[in-house]
Amino acid sequence: MDTALLLEWTLKVLILTFVLLTGFAYLTLLERKVLARIQVRLGPNRAGPYGLLQPLADGIKLLFKESIIPARADKVIFVLAPVVTVIPALVINAVLPWGRTVPMFGREVSLYVADINVALLYIMAISSIAVYGITLAGWSSNNKYALLGGLRAAAQMISYELALGLSLLGPVLLAGSLSLVDIVEAQRSMWYIVYQPLAAIIFLITGVAELNRAPFDLPEAEQELTAGYHTEYSGMKFALFYMAEYVKMITVSALFAVLFLGGYLGPFESQHPALGPVYLVVKILLGLFVLIWLRATLPRFRYDQLMRLGWKVLFPLALLNLVVTAVLVVLLG
C-alpha cells in the first residue's frame, strides 16, 4: 500500500466527517426554519444574517454548559453511551457512494470511502447496533423516565428493523448486488422508486421509526417521559445525542436517494462525474425536507398503534414485496 493511497483515504474520511458534522449543525437550523415557516413563524433570525450563525451560537453555548453526572448513575456507561450513539451514526456513511471516480491532482480519485461487496449488510449491521447507545443512556441515568425511554427505543428499533431490512432487499434483488455503487449503476435506465414503490414507502416509514423522530418519537415523548433517554444529559454529552440523530437523518435520506432515487445519477453525469455529489446533495436535501415536513404534520403514534403498524402492516407488506419481486426477477430474467 503506497503512501499516496493512505493519504487519499485519510483525507476522504476527514472531509466526509467534516461534511457530516457541518451538515448536522446546519440541519438543525434548516429544521427550525422550515418548522417555523410551516407554523407561520419566522424562526431563528437574530444570530447573523437569516440566523446563519445560530448553529455556531448553539454549539458554543453547549460547550460551556456544566456537564452534570447524576450521583447514582452508572458513571462509566453514562459517559460511554453518547459516544456509542454517535460513532455508528458516523461510520455508517463510509459506504455511501457520492459519485464515480474523478481525475484529481493527476490521479483517479473515487468519490466514496469504501466500495465493499457487502455494503448493504454493513449498513444493516451498523444500524442494528445503533440502539445500544440510546438503551444504555436510559439505563445508566438511573431515572425511571430515562429507563422507560431507553426500553421503548429498544423495542421500537428492533421491531422496525425487520421491515427495514426486508425493504432493502428489493433493490438488492433488482441490482443483483449488495454493493451500493452497483445498485446506483443499475439504476441508469430507471430509478428503483418506479419498480419498487412499496419498498420505498416501507423504507421511508421504517427509516423515520429508526430515527426515533415524529411521528415515531415515543422514546422521547416529552409529555409522558420529560425527555426520555437523554433526560439526565447536559452540555456536550446532550449535544452528542442530537448530533447522532441529525447525522442519522442525513444518512437515511442519503440511503433513500441511493437505493430508490438513483443516487448520484442525473443529467450529464456520465460526461462529468464531478456532478455526481451535487445531484446526491440535492436528493438528500429533498429527503430531509420530507422528514421535517412529516414532523410538522403528524401527531405521535400511541404505543399499541406503533407495534400494530410495525408487525401487522409493514412487516407482512415488506415480505409480500420481497416474494413478488423475487418471482418477477426470476420470471423476467
Add this chain to the structure above:
Amino acid sequence: MGFMTLFILTGAVAVAAALGLLFARNAVYAALFLVLNMFALAVLYLALGAPFIAMVQITVYAGAIMVLFLFVIMLLGAEQLKEDGGPIAWQRPLALLLGLALLGELAYFVFAAATGQTRLLPPPEDFGTPHAVGQTLFQQYLLPFEVTSVLLLVAMVGAIVLVMNGKRAAQAQAEPEAEGS
C-alpha cells in the same frame, strides 16, 4: 506480519472481553462484554476474508440477540447477580470438567496442525462472498436450513401459546359470568 499483529491484538481483545463477561458482577456489563467479544470475532472473520460472515455476526448476535438480552435484563431489573450462584450451583463442577475437555481437544488439534498431521485446504476463489454463501446455503444445505427455520418457528409459536394461555386464565378469573353468557 500485519495480519499477525492484527490477529494478536484482536485475539487479546476477544479473550479479555470473554474474561470480563465471566467475572462481571453486573449483568449489563456482562452483556456488553459479550457484545465486545462478538465484535472482536467479526474483525477476525474480516481478516480471514469472510466479510459476509463478519457482517452477519454483528447484525444477528450483536444487533439483535444481545439487544434483546439487554432489554430483558433492564426490564426485569436483574442487573445484580446473586453471590451463591442460585439454583444452578451444581452445574459449576460439570462446567469445569467439560471446559477442560474442550481445552484438551483444542490443544490436541493445534499441535496436530503444527506437526502437519492434518492439512487445511486453501479456500476456493469466491470464498465468503454473499453469492458463494447463498449458493452453499440454498443448494448444498437446503434441508438443514429449512429444518432450522421450522425449529425457530416452533419456538415462536410455543412462546405465543404460553403467553396466550396465561392471558386466557387471567381473563377467565377476572370475569367468570361473561364466559358463561
